[in-house]
Structures are given as C-alpha cells and as structure tokens.
Amino acid sequence: MNLYALLDKSLKLHHDRIAVTDDDGSHRYARLGQRVNEIASALFEAGCQSRTRVCLAVGHRLDLVASVLAVLRLGATYVPIDTRNPVDRIRYIVDDSEATMVICSAEYVETVGQLGLVELRLDGLSRPGETVPTVVVPSSELAYILYTSGSTGRPKGVGITHGNLLNYVRWASDRYLQSPDDRIALYTTLAFDFTVTCLFPPLIAGASIGIYDGVADPMAIQRILADEDVNVVKITPSYLYLLSHLLNGHRHIRRLIVGGEDLTAELAAKVHAQLMGSAEIVNEYGPTEATVGCITHTFDPAVDRDGSVPIGEPIPGMRAYVVNKYGDPVADGEEGEILLSGKSVAPGYLRPESHAFTDNPFDPGTVVYRTGDIARRGTDGNLLFIGRKDDQVKIRGNRVELSEVSAAILNHPMVASAYVTAVREHGSRALAAVVTGDPGLTEALLQKHLAQQLPGYAVPTSLKVIDALPLTFNQKVDRDAVLTIFRNGEATR
Numbered sequence: 001m002n003l004y005a006l007l008d009k010s011l012k013l014h015h016d017r018i019a020v021t022d023d024d025g026s027h028r029y030a031r032l033g034q035r036v037n038e039i040a041s042a043l044f045e046a047g048c049q050s051r052t053r054v055c056l057a058v059g060h061r062l063d064l065v066a067s068v069l070a071v072l073r074l075g076a077t078y079v080p081i082d083t084r085n086p087v088d089r090i091r092y093i094v095d096d097s098e099a100t101m102v103i104c105s106a107e108y109v110e111t112v113g114q115l116g117l118v119e120l121r122l123d124g125l126s127r128p129g130e131t132v133p134t135v136v137v138p139s140s141e142l143a144y145i146l147y148t149s150g151s152t153g154r155p156k157g158v159g160i161t162h163g164n165l166l167n168y169v170r171w172a173s174d175r176y177l178q179s180p181d182d183r184i185a186l187y188t189t190l191a192f193d194f195t196v197t198c199l200f201p202p203l204i205a206g207a208s209i210g211i212y213d214g215v216a217d218p219m220a221i222q223r224i225l226a227d228e229d230v231n232v233v234k235i236t237p238s239y240l241y242l243l244s245h246l247l248n249g250h251r252h253i254r255r256l257i258v259g260g261e262d263l264t265a266e267l268a269a270k271v272h273a274q275l276m277g278s279a280e281i282v283n284e285y286g287p288t289e290a291t292v293g294c295i296t297h298t299f300d301p302a303v304d305r306d307g308s309v310p311i312g313e314p315i316p317g318m319r320a321y322v323v324n325k326y327g328d329p330v331a332d333g334e335e336g337e338i339l340l341s342g343k344s345v346a347p348g349y350l351r352p353e354s355h356a357f358t359d360n361p362f363d364p365g366t367v368v369y370r371t372g373d374i375a376r377r378g379t380d381g382n383l384l385f386i387g388r389k390d391d392q393v394k395i396r397g398n399r400v401e402l403s404e405v406s407a408a409i410l411n412h413p414m415v416a417s418a419y420v421t422a423v424r425e426h427g428s429r430a431l432a433a434v435v436t437g438d439p440g441l442t443e444a445l446l447q448k449h450l451a452q453q454l455p456g457y458a459v460p461t462s463l464k465v466i467d468a469l470p471l472t473f474n475q476k477v478d479r480d481a482v483l484t485i486f487r488n489g490e491a492t493r
Contacts, residue, residue, distance in 0.1 A: 002136050003143065003166050004072045006204050011036070014206040017180060021229070022061040022211040029206075032066060037131060039063075039070035039103070042120055044132045046101065050075035051141065053099040055117060056190060057081045057108040060213035063122050064190070067103045068199065075135030077142040077159075080190035083111050084215065085455045089155065091115060096157055096350060097145050139163030145350065146193050148288050149392070149401040149458065157350035160193075164291045167317045167343035169200040172293070175315075176232060176255060176282075177205035184232040185224045187214030194260060194397060196292045197234050197284075221246065228252045236260040236397035238429075241267060247274040259284040259293055260397025261429070262385055263309045268299045277301075285311035285385065288399070289356070289369045291344040294318045297382055310382040311375070318342035321362060322377050329362075335376045335386055339368045393422040395429055395457045405431060405460065408453040412446060414438040419469055419477045420460065423486070432462035434469060434482050441465050462486050 011019075011033040019029040027035075048054060054071050056078050058064045071078040079097045081090055093099075094115050102117040112119060143165045147155040176197070177184070186198035186209050202209050210230045214220035221243055224230055231254040235243065240258055244267065256271065256279055263283050272281055284293035297312025304310065314320045322336040323329055330336040341360050345367060348357045360366040374386040391402040402420045409418040415437040422429045435446060443463050450459045470481035 003162050003169065003200070004069070004134060005136070006166075006170075007069060007072070007200070008033075008134060010204055010206055014180070017206060018208045019203065020062050020065055020209050020211060021183070023213075024061060027062050032062065032069075035062060035066040036069045036073060038125060038127070039066055039120070039122070040073045040132050041130050042125055043070055043074060043076070043101070043103070046118055046120055048074050048076050048101055050135050050137060052076040052101060053079055053097050053145065055079045055081050055094060055097075055099045055102040055112070055115070057083055057102060057104040057112050058122065059105045059107055060187070060211050060215065061105075062211075063105060064186075064211065065199065065203075065209060067122070068190070071103075072143060073134050074132065075137040075141065077145060078190075079145045081112075082189045082191035082215075082455065083108050084189075086452045087111065087114055088452065089455065092154060093147050093157070096147075096155075137162055139166070140347070146191065146288050148399045149404050154404075158288045158346050159348070159350055160288075160291055160346050164344050164346055165196070165200070168196070168291045168293065168315070169204060171315050171317075172197055173201035173204045175296075176257060177202050177207045180206040182207040182232055182254075183210050183227075183229045184208075184234070185210045185212060185227075185230050187212040187220045187224065189215050192398065193288050193292050194234060194236070197257060202232075225250050225253075231255065232257070234259065237263045237267060238396045240271060244271050244274065247271065249276070251276060251278055253279050255280045255282065257282050257284055259286070261394045263299075265299075265304045265306055265309050268304065268309050269301050272299065272301050281309075283309045283311055285383075286344075287340075287369070287371055287373075289346045289371075290318070290340045291346065294340060294342070294344050295320055295383060308385055310378070310384045312382050314340075314342070315344075318344055319363075320383060321368070322375055322383070327361060330376075332377050332379050335374055337389060338371045338373045338375050338383070340371060341366055341368045345369050393429060393431075395422070395431060398455070398457045400431070400458050402431075405433065405450075405454065405458055408450055408458075409433060409435060409446065411453065412437070412441075412449045414441040414445070417469055419482060421479055421482060423462070423483065430462065431458070431460040432482070432486055433460040434464050434466050434485060436466060436468060 015030040018026045019032040020027045102112045103120045104112045106123040142159040143162045150156040184198050212220040234257040281299040283297045285295040286293035295311045297310045319341045321339040360368040375383045405420045418435045420433040423432050470478040
C-alpha cells in the first residue's frame with residue numbers, strides 16, 4: 001500500500017483525535033488534514049507534481065508535519081534543510097538534489113531567498129485549498145532525500161524510496177506505538193532521519209506528536225519531560241546522558257528509543273533505574289542508507305551489564321551479515337563488517353561513489369549496503385557494535401567523516417596540514433583538531449572559516465594551531481601526543 005494512503009486513512013479515521021501539539025496548542029487530525037490540503041493545493045498550483053523535489057525549511061509547529069504530508073500526497077520528494085548550516089552547504093544540497101521548490105515559514109524567508117527556488121511561504125496561506133488528487137506512486141520512487149557527511153569533503157545525498165520507508169514505518173508503528181493515547185516527542189531537525197520515527201509511525205497508529213523546537217532550544221528536553229502526555233521519546237546516547245541528569249521520577253516516560261551512537265550498558269542501567277524500571281529502553285541501530293533503524297534490541301538490565309548494549313537483531317524484511325575482509329561470513333563471536341540487505345536498504349546515493357552498495361553474494365539479484373561498522377554476533381543471535389573500519393565517527397548522533405572536516409580545514413589558504421580526531425567529552429564524543437600553517441594563522445580565523453563550511457556539530461570544539469604535527473617513528477601522526485597537547489593546553493603561537 002502507498003504510504004500516503006495509510007496516512008490519509010488515519011487522518012479520516014481519527015479526525016476527532018489529537019494529532020499534533022505545539023506552542024499554539026492542540027490540533028486534531030481533521031485540522032491536520034485540512035492544513036495538508038491547503039499546502040498541497042498551493043504546491044500543485046505552483047507547479048509541484050510527481051517526482052518534483054521540494055526543500056523544507058519550516059519551523060517546529062503543525063506546518064512542519066503538514067508540509068511533509070502535502071509533498072508526499074502529490075507524489076513529490078521532500079528534501080529537509082537544516083537552516084543552521086552554512087548557506088554554501090545548503091546551496092550545494094539544493095543543487096545536488098535538483099530541488100526546484102521550497103516550502104518555508106516566516107523565520108527562514110531570508111535564508112531560502114538566496115537559493116533561487118520557487119518559494120511557497122506558509123505564513124498567510126489560509127485560504128481553503130481545492131482538493132487535489134492523491135498521487136499513487138510506485139514503491140521505487142523517492143519519498144525523501146537526506147544528506148550525510150561525505151569522505152570527499154562534500155555531503156552525499158541518500159534517496160529513500162516509498163518502499164524503504166513503508167517497511168520501517170509499519171514496523172515502528174506496531175513496535176513503538178501501542179495505544180492511540182501514546183504521544184511521541186518530535187524535536188530535532190528533519191535533516192536528521194531520527195525524526196522519521198517521530199513523524200509517520202504515530203500518525204499511522206492514530207497516536208499524537210508533541211512538537212518542541214529543539215533546533216532553537218538545545219534544552220528542549222526539559223519541556224518534553226515536563227509534558228506528562230509525552231510517553232515515548234527518541235534520543236541519542238549523548239542527549240540521554242544529559243537526560244540522566246534531569247530525571248526525577250518522570251514515570252510518564254514509557255519508552256525510550258535510543259539511536260545514532262553506541263549505547264553503553266552503564267548509561268542504560270542508570271536511566272532504567274531512574275525511571276524505576278517502568279520504561280522500556282530500545283537500542284535502535286541503522287544507517288541513513290537503511291532507513292532510520294533496521295536492527296534493534298530491548299535493554300535487559302539483568303543481562304546487558306557490561307560494555308555496550310547489543311544492537312540486536314534485524315527487523316522484519318531485513319537481513320544482516322557479518323563478514324571478514326574477504327567478504328566471507330565469520331563465526332559467532334568473531335568480529336566483522338556489517339552488511340545489510342532487505343526492504344529498507346536504499347537504492348544508492350544520488351551520486352554513486354565507492355562500493356558501498358554492491359550485488360548481494362548471499363542472495364543473487366539483491367543489493368547489500370556495506371556499512372563500514374564492525375560487530376560480532378553472539379550465540380543468542382544478537383549483534384554487538386564494536387566500532388568503525390574507517391575514520392567515520394558519530395557526533396551527537398550525526399555522522400561525520402573526519403576526512404570531510406580535514407578537507408574543510410585544508411581549504412583555508414593559510415593552512416599547511418591538519419589532523420582531526422574524536423575524543424570523549426561529557427559522556428559523548430567531540431572533535432579535536434591540530435593545524436599547522438602560515439605565521440598569521442589563528443584559532444579564531446579557523447573557527448570562522450569552518451563555521452562557513454560545516455554544520456555546527458562537525459566543527460571541532462577543540463582546535464589548536466601548532467608548529468608541527470607530532471609524528472610516530474613510522475611517520476604517522478601521533479594521536480597520543482595530540483591528545484597530550486589538548487590536556488596540557490599547549491600551543492606554540
């Protein structure tokens with residue numbers, strides 16, 4: 001079945017129930033459906049049709065949800081824009097995605113005005129929209145395009161099809177939303193596929209979405225905890241660490257869906273105990289290329305006591321292989337790279353690169369995605385995440401290629417060399433970089449330069465200009481010596 005058909009059915013079936021709450025109050029399914037029709041009608045009149053790629057720059061309110069649904073209703077593809085990103089990066093995403101339209105709310109008009117797209121401004125758009133036909137799209141058509149960090153120094157676009165999305169959304173709706181009285185918090189940017197869990201599954205289930213502006217307010221979690229109607233929260237381990245310092249008998253939290261980074265058993269146990277054992281903690285693993293989450297495990301405090309919480313087993317419709325460097329399956333207990341196949345695996349990148357998507361040697365005629373993640377499978381069938389085979393890291397749940405950060409630093413005309421690494425900081429990971437270059441090069445100049453090149457999470461929080469990179473006997477950068485520089489606060493200029 002078409003995804004929007006499921007959503008439309010829910011809009012009509014649950015018309016009198018609360019669909020969305022935001023700073024303006026509560027909005028019923030009937031009102032959401034009306035707003036979807038208004039936006040879809042305006043889009044249609046502006047030339048949007050099947051396969052049109054539409055950027056979204058919409059504030060955290062009812063219109064955010066309605067805009068996504070309106071795009072899907074017309075059979076178009078939505079491309080979320082994180083307006084905190086440098087404008088050059090946004091322009092690249094617009095050009096690379098071949099987007100021709102943008103939906104925007106008042107606070108982002110200035111930003112989108114620089115993109116050269118056909119604009120649909122939501123503020124003042126209140127006339128009754130003419131009913132437009134709901135386009136039935138093939139499962140192979142793209143529902144959305146998200147951009148991840150690229151090793152070439154440019155973000156790479158991942159196109160997720162309606163078939164990919166439907167496989168995850170149906171499963172997540174059944175798994176995470178058991179009652180129409182459930183409410184899940186939506187607070188991060190749509191440019192982070194994390195939000196897919198908070199957007200479609202509750203609407204299909206007839207449940208509701210509580211919207212909070214976590215883009216403008218990094219401490220939005222405080223408001224979420226204060227809302228006793230919110231009982232399902234999706235969160236990164238980094239943010240869960242912050243949450244663990246705020247919890248005080250919040251028994252209304254029934255389920256925590258944790259994803260984006262490695263989850264330690266210590267943190268999971270602490271939060272589980274703080275919630276008096278009444279909340280389920282689900283560890284959800286999945287790269288953007290495999291549609292949000294495709295392997296899950298429910299934390300068991302009696303079993304998951306050391307190291308990392310397992311990422312678990314694949315969801316229905318998905319397969320996970322663990323292979324050695326030759327591509328052969330490894331035995332249980334041995335480490336290898338995770339390869340993913342199944343209904344949630346994207347058809348590929350917009351601009352094909354490397355060999356991440358390849359023919360599946362275990363199921364001819366299908367495709368596998370080589371994740372670059374290292375894991376081992378236990379005798380119980382659960383996968384345990386070990387680390388990466390390359391220099392990719394996760395910063396606050398966002399994928400960052402260290403080579404992309406290095407490339408951005410090296411783009412500065414005064415820089416001669418650079419080394420970037422990830423370090424532990426306040427229960428999370430952060431980036432640190434050392435740089436050499438011309439005598440006038442300063443940390444302040446580099447920070448300003450990087451702020452114009454990279455999203456905020458990819459800008460090193462620790463940055464030092466030094467005379468020469470410390471090297472090992474093998475003439476490789478000495479990471480331990482670099483870390484010592486930061487610990488001692490050393491800098492040569």
